[in-house]
Amino acid sequence: MAELNLNEHISKIHKAVEEWLSQENQVLWKAIDQTVDDGLFSQHDIEFQLSVLRENISNGDIQEWVNQSELSDRKNAKGQKVLCLHAGNLPLVGFQTALGTLLSGADYHGKLSRKDPYLLSSFLKEVKKAGLDQQIRYSTDLNAFKDLRANKVVFAGSEESVPEVKGKILELKAAKEHAEYIIRTAKFSIAYLDDWNEETKQELIEAMLRYGGKGCRSVAVVVANVGLKKVKEELEKAIREFWELNPQHQKPAPDLQYQYAYNAAVQRSQLWLEDFLIQESEELPDTDFTVNWVEGGEEKVRELKTHFGKKVQSVYSAGKKIAGIETEELAKAQRPNLWWKPDGVDVVEELIR
Incomplete structure (x- = not known):
């Protein structure tokens, strides 16, 4: 492996992140305004x-994260x-x-989503000014990476989309024929309320509701010691209060x-909003x-986690831990640390392996 002056490298990245997040950063504010104006995400969620x-x-x-x-x-x-x-x-x-990817020291080539093109690019513009000894390229068009022949590919999506994505990448020679793929396919999380x-x-x-309930860390299954019928009225009242304080981007019903x-x-x-x-259901959400x-206890959580398999990202607990299952605090569901592991994978560890 190549030599990297880690302390200097991390210092440059840390400074770039701080400057990007600064309230005085006009590039970031412009990206926020563009995102809101295009109806991509709400100001509150951003x-x-x-x-x-x-x-x-x-x-x-x-x-x-570096230490871990x-x-x-x-x-x-x-x-x-x-x-x-x-x-x-x-x-x-x-x-x-x-x-x-930047922390690992690798050359970063990012295909940005057209659903969120401004915010991430504002960060990458700031990092490019930091003088890092690595290449930083990005585009919303996958064709821009034709003949790249990347060593590794990181992407998130459904299991069904994996063959199509791999096929397109190989067609463009955007990655080497035997490149390693780090794929994330988890869909939702479970909350256990004892x-x-x-x-x-x-x-x-x-x-449940931040970002409109989307994302693999969003709770889509609740296992609780009380039935929905018992808490329905107070839950509805609290949800409507949340929406008043955090208006979501308007989506088609x-x-x-x-x-x-x-x-x-x-x-x-059921609670219709x-x-x-x-709704009370043990089916796949x-x-x-x-x-x-789902009304139940720890055994029901184990049963559902096993049944849903890789579609489950995390199991959150609002109190007692569940024996034999790694859990996170419910309060951290939408506030994860930078070093949290999507699909149980640390991207830095995988890239330097």
Whole structure:
């Protein structure tokens, strides 16, 4: 592996991130305005995401990530070409992958999502000014990476899309024939509530509804010690209060009326919120804007996690830990550390391996 002056490298990146996140950064403000004006994400969701990142940086998350991944002067990815295909379902959802690639020392080649083209590029513009000893290229067009012959590819998407994506990359020779693919396919997370109280309720609402309930860290299955019927009224009141304080970007109303009518016909307990549905069900939550509520305990969590398999990103607990299952705090669902592991994978570790 190539030699990397790690302390200097990390210092440059840390400074660039801080300057990008500065309230005085007009490039970032312009990117925020463009994103909102184009109707891609709400101002509230963007500001929430940026506030989380500012907190992460001030808490020393960059250095902690470096320490956990065992990145060093000699153990790094300098000289490697990494192609990152970023998702666009949440504001700045690709930031962690971009930052991890830069930290590793690899050359970064980023295919930005057309659903979130401005925010991440504003960060990359700042980093390009930092004088890093690595190439930084990005575009919203995959064709821009023709003949790149990357060593590794990082992308998130559905399992069904993987063959098509790989085929397109090989056709363009954007990656080497035997390049390593770091693929993330998890879809949603599970929350376990062993105690229903005001704090738990607020944490759950944030976890379910932030960013319109999209993203693999968003809770789509709730296992609770109480049935939905018992908490339905207070939950509805709290959700409407959340929406008043955090107005979402206006989206077409999802077609949930059929499911609502079916639930009513079979007398299934549900909470209908026009553009959002919470229902008592143990089925796979494969419909947007839907959360399935299951009354049960730890054994039910284990059963569902095993049943849903790789589609589950994280299991959150609002209290007691679950024996045999790695859990995260429910309060951290939409506030993850920079070094959290999508699909259980540390991108820096994978790139320097």
